[in-house]
Each structure stands twice: as structure tokens, then as C-alpha cells.
Amino acid sequence: MxxxxxxxxxxxxxxxxxxxxxxxxxxxxxxxxxxxxxxxxxxxxxxxxxxxTVSWDDVAASEQYTKRETALDLGASFVHGVSKRNPLSQVCHEVDDTPSQLRMRCGTPDTVDQIPLKLDDENEIEDSDMSFYMGAQGRRVAQAESRRLDKLVGVVLTRLHKLAVEGPIDVDESSSPALAFCDEDGNGPLKADLWKGISADDRQEVMKLIRIMDESSGATLDSLSLRYWDFGVEDFSGGDALVSHGYSQLVxxxxxxxxxxxxxxxxxxxxxxxxxxxxxxxxxxxxxxxxxxxxxxxxxxxxxxxxxxxxxxxxxxxxxxxxxxxxxxxxxxxLGFGLLNKVVLKYNKIWWPKGAQWFNVLPPPASAQQAADETSPLAKTVSQSCLLLHNYSFVASKQSRSTAMLVVYLGPPLSYEVEKYTDEEVGRALHNVISKAMSSFGAAADPIETFVTRWHSDPRARGSYSHLPPGxxxxxxxxxxxxxxxxxxxxxxxxxxxxxxxxxxxxxMSGVREAERVLDCIGEDEEEDDDESSDDD
Ligand SMILES: Cc1cc2nc3c(=O)[nH]c(=O)nc-3n(C[C@H](O)[C@H](O)[C@H](O)COP(=O)(O)OP(=O)(O)OC[C@H]3O[C@@H](n4cnc5c(N)ncnc54)[C@H](O)[C@@H]3O)c2cc1C
CATH class of the missing domain: 3.50.50.60 (FAD/NAD(P)-binding domain)
Known part of the structure; x- marks a missing residue:
């Protein structure tokens, strides 16, 4: 044409x-x-x-963000694996030499923004003392107990990893981790032995904590491949970090x-x-x-x-x-394309401990849950879900640390369910459960605003990120x-x-890989053109 x-x-x-x-x-x-x-x-x-990344004002107004004080990442927020080999670490390093805002942030609230970025495991932002497990009667599970549970989770996941990667049998490609967890006392089809030495009570609690991982993979345990469990996540050894003033700084x-x-x-x-x-x-x-x-x-x-x-x-x-x-x-x-959604609950004031980074809200035993006919389908799913809450004031820049926001990370099925409801309905259902589960911190007034991401309904995304399902x-x-x-x-x-x-x-890395391939092709095209023109001469 x-x-x-x-x-x-x-x-x-x-x-x-x-x-x-x-x-x-x-x-x-x-x-x-x-x-x-x-x-x-x-x-x-x-x-x-x-x-x-948006600012809260723009979330409310659905407009392009203008100021950074309340930078809020609706999509990606963490740089995973802050080590020298992570290309993003190198970018931040490169950018640090210029008067730019693109810096990774790591450390505790007091040291955030002050410590220079060291590209190694010391940057780990996680600290179990900053993760609060919420148990029965709205109280925090004692630290010693939550550490013990963390350890058990570690034991079970190491066993799962060994089964998938080093196990004596080649795990059938249609198996999922859920099948291994069902494997009572190693007598089931996989002879997984995941629960050896772990009491039935502990098993229930550990399982709840493991279900919180549905958020990080955007998929439930039965929709992941056991054979390729953990595949691709071992590449960089460092911890997690945030990009100062939001990930859009990188963009x-x-x-x-x-x-x-x-x-x-x-x-x-x-x-x-x-x-x-x-x-x-x-x-x-x-x-x-x-x-x-x-x-x-x-x-x-x-x-x-x-x-x-x-x-x-x-x-x-x-x-x-x-x-x-x-x-x-x-x-x-x-291939699988899962769904992580975030719900931002904004309050008049912070009613939870400021020093906590994460709250794990675990569902009460089935017997203690409200009868199904008393609640809406959404409220029922919320009350049965393990909720992972991020304390915004912990990660916010200094100027906005008084901003009272909780960011709730939702994996399936709740991540799909919330997209069918209005922001207000979702906010109400979550607040009901969260305020009860954390009632020992004080009375919580209703959120003044709620924002729900909808990555699945978004025609330009259709979900959050990929995973490897069975098969x-x-x-x-x-x-x-x-x-x-x-x-x-x-x-x-x-x-x-x-x-x-x-x-x-x-x-x-995929963009760089593809550009390098195209550059090679262009180089070959140019060589061919040169050869042709010298033949013509
Ligand atoms: C809620 C959430 C939390 C996350 N958290 C993290 C995290 O903490 N750390 C982390 O490392 N990763 C995280 N991720 C994953 C990370 O965001 C993605 O892996 C990464 O941003 C994907 O980049 P991409 O270029 O592959 O795809 P995209 O960013 O989706 O880019 C594809 C582009 O194509 C455009 N497009 C679609 N259709 C068309 C069309 N017809 N014509 C033209 N353009 C089109 C889209 O608008 C988009 O801009 C998260 C993702 C989500 C959704």
C-alpha cells in the first residue's frame, strides 16, 4: 500500500x-x-x-496521578530478589548515580530512605516480628507461637520442594500440591509424608498459612503443577524491596x-x-x-x-x-494466568499497630463461622478466606506515613468474587471480618473510602500474572x-x-532477550545487503 x-x-x-x-x-x-x-x-x-502507581486522590477521581506523597501501587509493588544479578537492582544502581527518584527502599520505617542500597540479602524487608498473625477473639497470636508456626510452614514447604525437585519418584505431571497435602500420613497416592511429626491441630493452622500463598501465585494450590513447584523462583537469592514513590518511577x-x-x-x-x-x-x-x-x-x-x-x-x-x-x-x-487483586481500605485514623508490616488474618474454625443464610455470598467467601493485609503507613514515604490505609491482597476465589461487587460492598464485607479479627487493637470505625482493583475484567490484562498449572x-x-x-x-x-x-x-529480561534477537537479525540483514551491493560492484 x-x-x-x-x-x-x-x-x-x-x-x-x-x-x-x-x-x-x-x-x-x-x-x-x-x-x-x-x-x-x-x-x-x-x-x-x-x-x-496512583496517588490516593487520583484513585478516588480515577485520574492520572500528579503527586507522589501517597504513591500506591495497584499492580506490582515489590522488587523480588534484590541481588546483584537481578537486572532491576542494576537499573536502580545506574539510576542512583543520576539525580533521579528511582531508588529501592528497604529496611524498617525508621531507617527507610536513609540507608544506602546494598545489593545483597541484608535488604530483606521481611521480618517475622513485623508480621502479625491474628487468631481467635481478635487477638494477635503470641510471637513465639507465630514463629513456631512459621517454622512448621517452612518444614512442610521444604518437604514439598524435595518431593517435586529431588523426590524418589517422578511426580506425575497432572499432580498439584493440593494432592500432596491431601496425602494423609504418606499413605495416599504420592506417599508425600508432608505431615510427618506434625499434629492434627498444627496441620490445620499450617494449612491456613500455606493458603495465604494463593495470593502470591494468584492461583489455588490445586491449580499449580507439583512437578514444577517452585520452578523459576530460585534465580535470585536476595529479599524484597520497594521502589521509592512507587513502581511507576521505573516506567x-x-x-x-x-x-x-x-x-x-x-x-x-x-x-x-x-x-x-x-x-x-x-x-x-x-x-x-x-x-x-x-x-x-x-x-x-x-x-x-x-x-x-x-x-x-x-x-x-x-x-x-x-x-x-x-x-x-x-x-x-x-499455561495459567491467575488473579491477585488488591483492595485499599482508607480510614480516618490508624487503629492498628503502626509497627506491623503485614497482618495474616486467618479464618476461624468452620463451626465458629456465621451460618450461610445469615450472610451474603461475598461475606461468606470473605469469612472463609485467609486475608493478607499490608499496612500502608509502614511502607509509605515519610510524608504520608500518617495516611491510614490497609491494602488487602486477595487470591482466588475471593479475587474473582470481588470483581462482581461494588467497591463499597467489598469494603463493608472485608471491614466486618478484619475489624473483628483485629478487635483487640481497638474499635475501628468504618472505612471512609474503598478502592478495588479489577485486573481480570481489565481487557488489557485479563488477570495478574502467569503460573504453571498441572499438565x-x-x-x-x-x-x-x-x-x-x-x-x-x-x-x-x-x-x-x-x-x-x-x-x-x-x-x-524477556524484553531485553527479544530486542537482542531482533538486533542479531537486523545485523544479518545488513551483512546480506552489504554482500549484495559488493556483488553488484
Ligand atoms: C496486582 C499485581 C501485583 C503484582 N505484584 C508484583 C510484585 O510485587 N513484584 C513483581 O515483580 N511483579 C508483580 N506483578 C507482576 C508484574 O506486574 C508483571 O509481571 C509485569 O508488570 C508484566 O509486564 P509485561 O510487560 O509482561 O506485561 P504488561 O505490563 O501487561 O504489558 C503489556 C501491555 O500491552 C498492552 N496491551 C494489551 N492489549 C493491547 C492491544 N490490543 N494493543 C496494544 N497494547 C495492548 C497493555 O495495556 C500493557 O500495557 C504484579 C502484578 C499484578 C497485577
């Missing part, structure tokens, strides 16, 4: 993987006389995708880095078709511009960073022509990462990083 815009590389999606790919491409080529032309097509009116820094090198970033530009053109060795992205006009842009290479949840849609928003091959579709179908394998992620159409169409995104999926650093 004459007059159609043509560039070197189009990147579909401006999340961290797409931005990291753009940075790598432009860093490599900007020294040349004719730097690469790179266009990013992003469907939302903002960059960052599943990284999204904004990346945007500045690539725009200064000529990247063309187009927001509100949803792609609906990716097409291999018959002629000229080109690939086309069809999209809508801000005025809803249909547009097409041709490129030598295209990097697709669409989230797994978007690629898995039965009636996809984005079509491929030619269609993705059956082997690719099957691999994408086997899948890391090979499916490798398949999802391989290029198609003779290398012209590449893929990145957290779900394509089999060693570090479900994380920001995994997404980053």
Missing part, C-alpha cells in the same frame, strides 16, 4: 517488557548515523501495563530514556491485527488512533508483548494473519517466547520468561 508508514521495529504493548525491549534496541543503535525507528503502540492512555524513567533516543510512543492505540505481508518481507500492525481511525504501520520486525491473558481470549482482541500455529495455541492454552511445563513458556514468521514476529512479556515468570524483572 503506497503511503503506508514504515519503520524498523513496532512494539505492541508498553508494559515493562515492551519498554525494556525499546531501550535495548535504541541503546544498541543510537550511536549509528541512522538510528532505528522504533514505534510503541499501547492500547491504554498510559504506559506501564501491570505496573500502575517514567524508561519512557524518558527511550524518548530521548527517538522512540515514538503512541498511547490509546489498540492493535487489532498483526499481519505478515506477502511482499517486501514486512509485517503490519493494524490499530486505531486516538480519534478511532483505523491505521496501519509496516515494520521489518514486530515484538508482541501482549499479556498471556489477552492472548488466551477465545474471541481475541488481536488477530494474527496467518493464525498462530496449533502448537503455539496449545502451549498458551496449557503444563516451562517448555510451554519457551514455546510462547519463540519467534514466528521467519523471525519477523517476536514475543516478550513475563509469561515468556520461563526462569522468572510472574515478575517485573522477568518481564524486563
Amino acid at each position: 503506497s503511503g503506508t508508514e514504515s519503520v524498523d521495529v513496532v512494539i505492541v504493548g508498553g508494559g515493562v517488557s515492551g519498554l525494556a525491549a525499546a531501550k535495548k534496541l535504541l541503546d544498541a543503535k543510537c550511536a549509528q548515523e541512522e538510528p532505528l525507528k522504533v514505534v510503541i503502540l499501547e492500547a491504554r492512555d498510559r504506559l506501564g501495563g501491570r505496573i500502575h 517514567e524513567w524508561l519512557q524518558r530514556q527511550i524518548e530521548v533516543k527517538g522512540a515514538d510512543v503512541r498511547l490509546s492505540a489498540p492493535v487489532d491485527k498483526i499481519e505478515l505481508l506477502d511482499q517486501d518481507d514486512l509485517i503490519a500492525a493494524h490499530y486505531k488512533d486516538e480519534q478511532d481511525n483505523s491505521k496501519r504501520i509496516n515494520a521489518r520486525y514486530l515484538i508482541c508483548s501482549l499479556p498471556l491473558g489477552v492472548l488466551q481470549q477465545k474471541q481475541p482482541d488481536v488477530s494474527f494473519d496467518p493464525a498462530l500455529p496449533p502448537r503455539r495455541k496449545a502451549a498458551l492454552g496449557r 503444563s511445563s516451562p517448555l510451554d513458556m519457551i514455546e510462547a517466547s519463540s519467534s514466528l514468521w521467519e523471525g519477523k514476529l517476536g514475543f516478550c512479556g513475563e509469561h515468556t520468561c520461563h526462569a522468572n515468570f510472574a515478575s517485573v524483572h522477568g518481564a524486563w
